[in-house]
Structures are given as C-alpha cells and as structure tokens.
Amino acid sequence: MSAAERAPSAAGGAGRGAPGPPQPFFHSRWVPAPAHVRDLGPDAGLPLGFRAAGVAAGIKPSGRTDLGLLVCDSERPVSAARFTATGTPAAPVLVSRERCRLGALRAVLANSGCANAATGRRGLDDAAKTQGATAAAVAVDPAAVALASTGAISHHLPVEAIVKGILDASSRLSRDGDGDFQQAIQTTDASEKRASLELELGSGPVRLSAQCKGAGMISPRFATMLCFIETDAALEPETAELLLGVCVKRSFDRASVDGQLSTNDTAILMCSGSSGSSVRPESEDELRFGEALDALLRQLAIMMVADGEGARRIARVLVRGGHVESVEAVARAVANSPLVKTALHGADPNWGRIIQAVGAALAGTAPLAVDLSIEGTPVCSAGVAIDYDESALARAVERAEVEYEVTLPGEGAETEVFFSDLSHQYVTINAEYTT
Amino acid sequence: MSAAERAPSAAGGAGRGAPGPPQPFFHSRWVPAPAHVRDLGPDAGLPLGFRAAGVAAGIKPSGRTDLGLLVCDSERPVSAARFTATGTPAAPVLVSRERCRLGALRAVLANSGCANAATGRRGLDDAAKTQGATAAAVAVDPAAVALASTGAISHHLPVEAIVKGILDASSRLSRDGDGDFQQAIQTTDASEKRASLELELGSGPVRLSAQCKGAGMISPRFATMLCFIETDAALEPETAELLLGVCVKRSFDRASVDGQLSTNDTAILMCSGSSGSSVRPESEDELRFGEALDALLRQLAIMMVADGEGARRIARVLVRGGHVESVEAVARAVANSPLVKTALHGADPNWGRIIQAVGAALAGTAPLAVDLSIEGTPVCSAGVAIDYDESALARAVERAEVEYEVTLPGEGAETEVFFSDLSHQYVTINAEYTT
Numbered sequence: 001m002s003a004a005e006r007a008p009s010a011a012g013g014a015g016r017g018a019p020g021p022p023q024p025f026f027h028s029r030w031v032p033a034p035a036h037v038r039d040l041g042p043d044a045g046l047p048l049g050f051r052a053a054g055v056a057a058g059i060k061p062s063g064r065t066d067l068g069l070l071v072c073d074s075e076r077p078v079s080a081a082r083f084t085a086t087g088t089p090a091a092p093v094l095v096s097r098e099r100c101r102l103g104a105l106r107a108v109l110a111n112s113g114c115a116n117a118a119t120g121r122r123g124l125d126d127a128a129k130t131q132g133a134t135a136a137a138v139a140v141d142p143a144a145v146a147l148a149s150t151g152a153i154s155h156h157l158p159v160e161a162i163v164k165g166i167l168d169a170s171s172r173l174s175r176d177g178d179g180d181f182q183q184a185i186q187t188t189d190a191s192e193k194r195a196s197l198e199l200e201l202g203s204g205p206v207r208l209s210a211q212c213k214g215a216g217m218i219s220p221r222f223a224t225m226l227c228f229i230e231t232d233a234a235l236e237p238e239t240a241e242l243l244l245g246v247c248v249k250r251s252f253d254r255a256s257v258d259g260q261l262s263t264n265d266t267a268i269l270m271c272s273g274s275s276g277s278s279v280r281p282e283s284e285d286e287l288r289f290g291e292a293l294d295a296l297l298r299q300l301a302i303m304m305v306a307d308g309e310g311a312r313r314i315a316r317v318l319v320r321g322g323h324v325e326s327v328e329a330v331a332r333a334v335a336n337s338p339l340v341k342t343a344l345h346g347a348d349p350n351w352g353r354i355i356q357a358v359g360a361a362l363a364g365t366a367p368l369a370v371d372l373s374i375e376g377t378p379v380c381s382a383g384v385a386i387d388y389d390e391s392a393l394a395r396a397v398e399r400a401e402v403e404y405e406v407t408l409p410g411e412g413a414e415t416e417v418f419f420s421d422l423s424h425q426y427v428t429i430n431a432e433y434t435t
Numbered sequence: 436m437s438a439a440e441r442a443p444s445a446a447g448g449a450g451r452g453a454p455g456p457p458q459p460f461f462h463s464r465w466v467p468a469p470a471h472v473r474d475l476g477p478d479a480g481l482p483l484g485f486r487a488a489g490v491a492a493g494i495k496p497s498g499r500t501d502l503g504l505l506v507c508d509s510e511r512p513v514s515a516a517r518f519t520a521t522g523t524p525a526a527p528v529l530v531s532r533e534r535c536r537l538g539a540l541r542a543v544l545a546n547s548g549c550a551n552a553a554t555g556r557r558g559l560d561d562a563a564k565t566q567g568a569t570a571a572a573v574a575v576d577p578a579a580v581a582l583a584s585t586g587a588i589s590h591h592l593p594v595e596a597i598v599k600g601i602l603d604a605s606s607r608l609s610r611d612g613d614g615d616f617q618q619a620i621q622t623t624d625a626s627e628k629r630a631s632l633e634l635e636l637g638s639g640p641v642r643l644s645a646q647c648k649g650a651g652m653i654s655p656r657f658a659t660m661l662c663f664i665e666t667d668a669a670l671e672p673e674t675a676e677l678l679l680g681v682c683v684k685r686s687f688d689r690a691s692v693d694g695q696l697s698t699n700d701t702a703i704l705m706c707s708g709s710s711g712s713s714v715r716p717e718s719e720d721e722l723r724f725g726e727a728l729d730a731l732l733r734q735l736a737i738m739m740v741a742d743g744e745g746a747r748r749i750a751r752v753l754v755r756g757g758h759v760e761s762v763e764a765v766a767r768a769v770a771n772s773p774l775v776k777t778a779l780h781g782a783d784p785n786w787g788r789i790i791q792a793v794g795a796a797l798a799g800t801a802p803l804a805v806d807l808s809i810e811g812t813p814v815c816s817a818g819v820a821i822d823y824d825e826s827a828l829a830r831a832v833e834r835a836e837v838e839y840e841v842t843l844p845g846e847g848a849e850t851e852v853f854f855s856d857l858s859h860q861y862v863t864i865n866a867e868y869t870t
Binding site (some may be wrong): 156367 | 793
C-alpha cells in the first residue's frame, strides 16, 4: 500500500457520516464561511414556508427512497432555475423548462432510479402525468410544479408507482423532511450534500438551505447535477434569477468529476418570503444574501467533486493570464485530463502532465511560456523546469485538497475548476456495477 | 470474474508475441489489406537503402534499449514529416520542425526514456548537440537529421551518454536493425507495432516498412505518437508530403487512447528510391502506393489504440449526418468519454452514455433526433429508445472490437474515431508506477 493509498479519502473528508462530531458544513479551505452566516447543522429543518418528504416509490429495484417532493406554502413564491445545456435533454428538463412558470414555482417532484432521458414522446407524456398528479396532490397549478429526474438513461418512468408515491409523499410533508428528500435524489453519492444556514441580514435573520446530489456525469457547464435551494427571505424574481445565475456560474459550473455533461442537470432556488425579511435589489442585504448563496453553492460543488465516483483527493486548478477563452480551455483541459487525474490519485507530483494538458488546450499556438506552481511551490517558469524541494512537494500533493496555479503569458483573465482524481473505484463503479 | 474479465485483451489480440503462428499484420476488420500488398512478416528487414540500429545508451535506468538510429543511404532522399500541434512542443519537435530540411532527411535519431520537453533553452541546445553528433557519426549534414524523443516530461537529456550511444549505434547499422530500432522507441507499449510490406506497382515491386510507438498520451490530432516509415520507392517531395498528410489524417488523427495530445508526437516518411521504381504524381502507382500507406497507418493506429495503456477492448465510433464540425465534436466526445470507455471495458451495452456524450458535444442545440446502432443493432431512433434483443447485444459488445454508429439529423458529413477502453490498469499504470 502506497502512501497515497493511506491518505484519507476525499469523500470521507467531505462526508457527514464520519465517526466523531459532525464536520462543519464549510470545511474546504477554498470556501471561507462568510461572517454573517451560521451553520445550523444537518438536522435544523427547512426554512419557514417549506415542507418536504421522500418515499420509496419502487422506482429503484433496491427498494430505497427514490421519490422526493418539495413544496413551498407561500401564496406568492419567487423562484429561479437553471438546466443542463445538453443537446439531448431529458423529458423532465424539457417539461420544466418549457411548461413551467419558473419564476413562481410552488413544488418540485424529483426522483432517482430513472432519468427519463432518450424516452421521446412517451417520456414527455409520462413526465406531464407526474406533474399533473403532483399538482392535484398538493393543490397547486401544474405550471407551478417543476420536475427533476436522475438515474439510468433510456428507461421509462413507472408512472403508476410514481403517482402512488406522490400521494404517499404528500401525506408525509414536513419542515424536517429535507433529509428524506435528500435521500430520494441520491444515486451513487457516498456522502450527503445538504446544509441549513442562518443569515444575519439588516432586515433580520433568514434561513437558507439546500439539498444536492451528484457524484458522476459531472462536468463544468452550469447546473451539472440536481440542487434544490430554499429560503424564507423574500426576493424579487429578478434578484432570484440574477443571484442563482451568478452563483451557479461560480460553483457547479466550475466543478468536474469526469467532464461529462448530464442530460438531467437542474438547480432550483425557491423563496417563500415567510420570514418577513425582504432582500431589496441593489441593497446591502442583496450583497449579504448573494455572498451566502455563493459560499453555499461553492461548498456544495466541492463536496460533489469530493464525492466524485471513487475520489480519494480533489484539486483546484487556477489559471491566470491570457484571454478568457484560453484560461477556460486550459482549466478544463487540466481538470479533465485522465493523466493529471491519475497523478492526483497517486499523489504523484508529475507536473509534466499539466504542461502537456496546457499545450494540448492551446494547440497550434506558438510555444508557450507557462508558469506552474503546485501548492505554492514554483516548478516550471516560462515553460522550463526549475529546481524545487522534491520531497516537500511529494508530501504536499498527498493532502486531501491540492492546488495547481497556471500562469499564461498576457494578463487579465482568470478562472478556476474544481476536480476529482481518477481512481480504480471510478472504473469499477462505471465498468462493472452498471446497467 | 465477469464475462468481460475473461474476454481476450485488445493488446493481446493485436500483439505479435502471442503463442502460435504470428498474427498477420492486417488483422483488424476495419482495415482490409489491399490486394496488391503482401505482408512480409516482422523479420523481413528494411527496404533497400535503409539501415537502422537500437542500443542501450543508459537513458532509461532499467538499462533497456533506448536510443535508435535510422539512416537513409540514398544521396537524393525524399521525405515528409508531421508533428504534434501542441502549444508546448518538446525540444526535438522544435529543432526538427525549424532546423531540418524535412523534405530531404537522411537520418533520424530517436530516444525513449526522456521527452526533452519543458526543458527550455538548455533542451534546445541538448537536442542540437545530439543532432550534430549524429551528423558527424553518419557523415551527413546536420539539417538532414531529424530528432524524436519520448518519455517523461521535464527531465534533461543525458547528452554525454547519448553521444556515446550514437557512436555505438552508428557502428551497428544494418538492414535488419528495425527490430532493435523499434525497441529503442518503446515506452509503456506492451506490443510491437511494426510492419514490412511488399507492394506490387506498375513499375515493379517496392518495399514499405514502419516502426511505431504509442500507448498513452494518445489523442486525435495528427501524428500523436512516434512513427517512422521507410520505402525504397522513389517519390517526388510533393507526393511524399501529400500522401503522408492525407494518410496521417485518416489514421493517427482518428485514434485516441486518452484524449491527451502529446508534446512529442512525430511521424516521418523517408523514401530512398533504391528499388529503381518511381511513383509518378497522379499515376495509377500513386494511387496504389497511397492505398498501401493508408492501410499501413490505419492498422498501426488501431494497434496503438489496442495497446492503449491497460486496454482490453477497442471501438470505432462512426458519426454521420450533421456538419463537419458536429460529427467531429460528437466522435471525439464519445471516444474520450470516461463513461463510454468504462462501459466498453465492462462489456456493458449501456448506450445511454453515448447519447449523453452526443448531447454534451452539441450542448445548447435543440433536442437532437439521434440514431444509434451498436454492432449493427439499432438501439435508439430519433433520440428514443427502441426494443432490441438485449442478450444478443450483450454478447456482441464482449468482442475485442466494438462498433458504434451515430447518425445525426442532416446529411453530408462523416467521420470516425478509434479508441480504447478505460481500465483499472490504465489507472494503475498512470497513478502508481510513474515519476
């Protein structure tokens, strides 16, 4: 067993079920908790105006919880949503995007065990039926019910079982149903990814919570997983839209497990306004709420990467200089390189592979004067290897979080991508235990 | 052990060292041998006018053969070359591309064990010294000596040892030195990739041979590995340039092990003319020579993919319809998807992952009416799952070569990419046995 094998796993480090006291929600060095935000722990329940439930509807052959229902009881809810950019979107994405009032959602029906993707006309009909059943069960307009599914592609939804499950779930809705709802959306996730936060705003305290899933088929475009976010603050529709858009771009958009954009990714923010506190556009409170939402989604994105299928270790690649297009291409090339990811896995400071990925991303350009630092140690200057303490670097890359800084010629642009390693377990999970 | 574990390995299938009679060079169903081409077997030696050698110069700590020398004895040689498109090219690529008469090469010095990449000014000087030493040892102009290196990035060449090795190699040059030369350029290759062919041309028989290496850091841009090709036919410089360019585009350009473009990729065609047969531009013989070169490079590219680090199984993805850009993006997205590659590894007909890769490649487009067939069996029509014999398909994807056909809406464009699976062994090779 190598030193790398003995390192604590990234998922374990991020997990909430580890022995001993629960880990604080904000535990990555890349996401400092804002001063006005308090972590209420996983059992604090949902913000005012929300109820949720999760039941076993029989979609998963294992009999596990697989159907989740989230309801906002406010008569004037405000919401915003983001979906996968894929050219082969799943039926729930199409139905939610095209037939919902995304700015005023009252409910979300989410299931695991079946993606309802590549299911054509019947998939759309099935999705519409579950939307109608949810509307009836919780007494809201069907256009106020968003749908989200995750699981294997190409299978049809078991609609009859789901309709029964909706009735069951609607009878179990409660403010502390977020744990069951979380269970219902998980697939290969090894750790729970949810939070309940309290924010001190000028207008008083508000609550902000989220439930999130994602471990594989995770790639840096927006909303590359399922995430549901609730607050009892009152937001204007434009504010919800703006803040969700910006924060998704800085979090899920910057996370990659395997560079694979999913057919089903969905992120939804719902605001009940039930706390009585309002976040006014361009106010100090908008800034504070935005900061909290940003930290929440960034920490969730990092937890998603740390729970990347089989992940032992995660990394951040920071790319500076050049142009917007070049830093983006370089960051993604490094984050998605199987050679970089296996070196990260093996705690191998084999930085030649990072130079290779940079060169491949900017193929056809003149030879590049690239600088590279790993955990703050410069290893390559203007494209040329430089001397450094090799044993110190070898120890540094054994940590659970590793940072690479790439500097390209030129100035102005900057980006980052969070990514996981590539492990035997990723191969095992995806080669031998599927279908 | 699953059925998949028991399937013959792709590398083993392509390997030449298997027990029993040697496998014919043309053994992939995707490359039929042209009727006018005869496989002379691995021990037939080089075409007239060529000599080669491989020695252990001490670049590799293991003491294995690591320095190869290839010489063309013709006074009026014709050659052509292709190099990696990377933005971080290695010193030997820069020196060969910028300081050689690439149309009239007389010699190639190639080494494994050190890529001479990310080595800056000193790397260029080191490369130039070995070029000069080779020129002196074989009595040719330095500008007629091309350089190629492969191995770890960021290390400097041991120049003194290499100069001794050049002298040693130059004293051992022989027409049947191609086997040792091949040994000298191999790194993680598990099987030998070389051929000696005889072509029946109108002007008489000519010989065509090649030695090739490549198992990791292999991606679909041109010349993503090292390949040296020799013929005793006489070609015009324009013909050599044209045929190498076209054939590299149809072979190495379509091969991917891990989507990683290398810093050192090089392909060189050298023509001695020593057979007395000339290939005239736009003649029937040009067509016949081109067909043979095309088959040679395609079979080598497939052997390279089959020898992909840890590969058990290889695939071809054929994409039709759409536009040139969309078929290219889709073919690469499928070939480089870790989800598709692990499914290939596990002999898992989990075709939802192919649909996912197609959608990701064409993100932001309208929902796509994609057709997909696997081994001739339609599984998805216009984006919708259709019924098929699941057990027959499961058996079909256990073969050593698997074919996926994707059809996009629209017409006109078509492309293909050959790729390997993603295995535990790839992770082991790249995570635990490097640096």
